[in-house]
Amino acid sequence: MKNALLITLMFVALSATAQLKRTDTLRTGITTKNNDTVAWVYNGNLNIGINQGFLHNWAAGGEIASATINGLFNGSLTRLYHRQVWSNNLDLTYSLFYAYSNSFIPRKMDDRIDFTSKYGYRLDTAADFYLTALFNFKSQFTKGYDYESQIWDTFSTSNFLSPAYFILGPGIEYRKGTALTLFLSPAAARLTTASLYYTSRSPEGAFGVENGKTTRWELGAYFSGRYTVNITENLTYRTRLDLYSNYLAKEYLDSAGNVVKENNPGNIDILFDNLFTWKMSKYFSVALGATFIYDNDLPYDKFEVDPTTGKEVLKDEPGTSLGWWQIKQIFTIGFQYKFNN
Numbered sequence: 001m002k003n004a005l006l007i008t009l010m011f012v013a014l015s016a017t018a019q020l021k022r023t024d025t026l027r028t029g030i031t032t033k034n035n036d037t038v039a040w041v042y043n044g045n046l047n048i049g050i051n052q053g054f055l056h057n058w059a060a061g062g063e064i065a066s067a068t069i070n071g072l073f074n075g076s077l078t079r080l081y082h083r084q085v086w087s088n089n090l091d092l093t094y095s096l097f098y099a100y101s102n103s104f105i106p107r108k109m110d111d112r113i114d115f116t117s118k119y120g121y122r123l124d125t126a127a128d129f130y131l132t133a134l135f136n137f138k139s140q141f142t143k144g145y146d147y148e149s150q151i152w153d154t155f156s157t158s159n160f161l162s163p164a165y166f167i168l169g170p171g172i173e174y175r176k177g178t179a180l181t182l183f184l185s186p187a188a189a190r191l192t193t194a195s196l197y198y199t200s201r202s203p204e205g206a207f208g209v210e211n212g213k214t215t216r217w218e219l220g221a222y223f224s225g226r227y228t229v230n231i232t233e234n235l236t237y238r239t240r241l242d243l244y245s246n247y248l249a250k251e252y253l254d255s256a257g258n259v260v261k262e263n264n265p266g267n268i269d270i271l272f273d274n275l276f277t278w279k280m281s282k283y284f285s286v287a288l289g290a291t292f293i294y295d296n297d298l299p300y301d302k303f304e305v306d307p308t309t310g311k312e313v314l315k316d317e318p319g320t321s322l323g324w325w326q327i328k329q330i331f332t333i334g335f336q337y338k339f340n341n
Helices: 001-030
Strands: 040-052 067-080 082-098 107-122 129-139 164-176 180-193 215-232 235-246 259-260 269-279 286-295 304-305 312-314 324-341
Touching: 040 286, 067 107, 067 324, 107 164, 129 180, 129 215, 164 215, 180 235, 269 312
Parallel strands: none
Antiparallel strands: 040 067, 040 324, 067 082, 082 107, 107 129, 129 164, 164 180, 180 215, 215 235, 235 269, 269 286, 286 324, 304 312
16 A cells, blocks of 8 residues: 555655646746747746944044835746747836935935837748837836926926837847747837926926927837847846937927927937845845936036036036936846746
8 A cells, every 4th residue: 555655645646746847848938939839928026135334432424324125027928829929027226325314304316117018020930030119108207307406396397297208110020939929010100298297497398298298109110129038047127128229310490490309310218227136035125226327308416506616517427428318227126026937
């Protein structure tokens, strides 16, 4: 009886191991190859990090008490149905900083909503090209402020849907499973929306939307590439590059016909995302990321007016030599929850 029970348990264990190996093989194949199959493929990665500090009678000086909370989520859902592919990617980030020196009033350090959905049909089962339609949406969760201003809490500089960016366009996509996708559209429409609260406060408007208006339409070429690779069993690298050239770009003129901002199709909007995640244990990880954005509609002035002399002086802040580039760098150690099928 005991021998029969032992043999049965061994058979069950071997069957389960074989099934797991087949599942891993199928998952790997779907990730790196364009298999003719029917399946849902999903994965997600949630990182939450908290940094805290406290000082008392500290000779070197510093912030008496501070805390930073970072939240980062990357998720994808893909439907494979023979030659058809429907893929969805969602990137969310949010970060707050609390300090004793400003009465622990939270100051936002990061805020992003980025959703992409694509539907593609494989042109040839022997090739890796798909006829694809793409939709992309970008915005933020809450109001943004210019914390360098002494009255920063009087006027916000941005808000949910102000700005919001919508891109819709047909194109050709090269893909290798779910790990690598390269999409190119020669004619992608882009809609930018913003509240009158922001566009009416300066002669050139805001976020590329003209003064007194709430929307801006563009038509141009759009490229979007994504790549994910497991460098080691616990180290993953994700990167993304988006490029957009507006065929309709032109100089902005005020009511008197003066040029308030120069623009042309050669001013390509750039988004370059990079993220490394290292899994230390089942629920703890390290995340290191950097995002680079160039947008001709979001200028940077390296000069400011000195309140004492009334003259223009160079801003006393790091990064003034980087010009119009928007740069964000993160480093988080904290809780991680990862899921996939």
